Amino acid sequence: MDQFQDACKSKQMDVVKDIIANEGDKLPSKDIQFGFKWACLCGNKEMVEYLLENTNDKLTGADYEFGIWGACKNGFMDIVSLLFPKIDNPDKELRSLYSRACADNNLEMAKYLLSMMETNSIASYAFGVACTIGNTEIADYIEQNQSESRFYYRKGTDFCVVSNHELNYAEIGICRSFGNLTVYYNNREIVSDSIDAYQNYNFVKL
Template sequence: MPNPQDALPLPPRPSLERYRKLAKELVKAGKSHDGNAISEWTNRWIETLAQRAGSKPSLADANRTESFAREKLAEKCTLTNAQFVIARSHGFESWPKFTRHMEALTRENSSVGRFEAAADAIVTGKLSVLQRLLHEDPPLVRMRSTREHQATLLLYVAANGVENYRQKTPKNIVQITNLLLEAGAEIDATANVYGGGATTLGLAATSIHPELAGVQEPLLQTLLDHGATIDQPRTAGNNHPAVLGCLANGRTKAAAFLASRGAGLTLESAAGIGRLDLAKSYFNDDGALKPSATRKQLESGFRYACLYGHTGMVEFLLERGVDPATQGDDGQTGLHCAVIGGHLNTVKILLQHNPPLEMKNIYGGTVFGQTLWSAAHGGDPEIYIGIIETLIAAGAELPARHVPVNPRIDGWLEQHGSYAEPNWYWFGEEPRSNAEKDELGNY
């Protein structure tokens, strides 16, 4: 199934008849002996959507949709399955729900049309448009989306969990949030995303968009001021409470902010935000864990401390007997996590405890391989050269060939006997066409 967040946008003035025709064309492509027929169908559809929306066609959308269409039509090449592909690709659970949504959009002043317009107004910062819509249709503020996630309008301010093309944070999002709440929005309404139970507070805290817009803390404070529950067990999705959800998504500032506002902390989350004072309270004088903490929390907290460079916390937990070889569900050890975060001092502390250098994560990456991947995906070359030097000095194997990283690191590695292989690509990133090659670059 496609991720509901990957929903394709509907074009302006969508036609249900066009979509019925599109489904029939997909069936025809699926029955064709031409192996490229489904790919060509997908590309035409994505290009048409992009043209009508005035945007560039997305290769990721095309690849994802093509893969899903091939999967469903391989099960059974029927009109029902083709219609399901289209409905799911737009974020709806079924073709009947999709058609009801489309039919509602054609009715003048329908509540569905108003909801869609209000959602667009929220993510584009059009406060006056939102005010007008709420004035004309007061129940709108508690209505839910007809898409799978069933989000209320307030949940759209989080820029998380809903369709990706609406995950945007305008600078006036706090004003918009206040408007919605004063109009009667339910503060702790949940959305059917990330396993269910996610609230606006949890989604906003774990979203990168409010952070990049520089409004995350004011937005969170506004929600708290209006009574948002800070410690619902699944508020951040994936069964995560707020602070832990922030740590799992790289939102360390939001994690610390919520902790300062009274969010509950376990040993795991205390370690993740570097609260050594609180972490100590989970151990007896002899170094043994108290019943209020678990070994799983200890090991996960250790990896978070490594990931975010809380070196003092890492030293403390190592002294309390945590195994540096402990792996998370993704196979990452503390050392893997430290190199992902680019924390050289943490790497040096870990190396004093003889962690395994060649242990692999679920992607097949050793610590050295993870270092190169992290450097290739936005890491500071100078920091990562220091990490590479340190790992090699500790005995990490230097491969004779490696996937291209960046000119600075590739040059350093070549001087030390490892050569970039120009035809190698990072896992999952090998281009499938010349156009995709242009978009991805040389990785």
């Protein structure tokens, strides 16, 4: 039913509610799925919430993934937050979304996704991505949060993350232990400099 998809695309909430109320059981799944994707792409949170509540049985994991990617691409943080709990592999999806935000130079979305990265390993990956693709604005932002458990160091597109805790995620770099420190890096030549910088850094003691 093109009318339903068009209503979702053009944010006609009354029309969407009327169709679901009167023809919901007969409405093809593909129409609901396309309509849901349009609502996500357009940033219509009210409609996304309504469709989740009233047609969730016809939505699939692929629909959620498409929706969250579209919302991320277009900068709709509220919809990303709404859909994120429905993703099957949230850590993997978060890394992919963040990489996309970096590539698009979407600093605000990258900051938002960074706030969702709770573990040292994922945050280290985030810094590595920003450095590797040369997004200095995002790398600068990440470097503002230096700590003994996660110290960021870079030269050009080369990066190191030095930690006094274990860093066990190394999708785009290498993770190695150096004495009582763990370093995640993409160029062995700057590891020594990064450790020196870590040891000489004046960490704020809380």
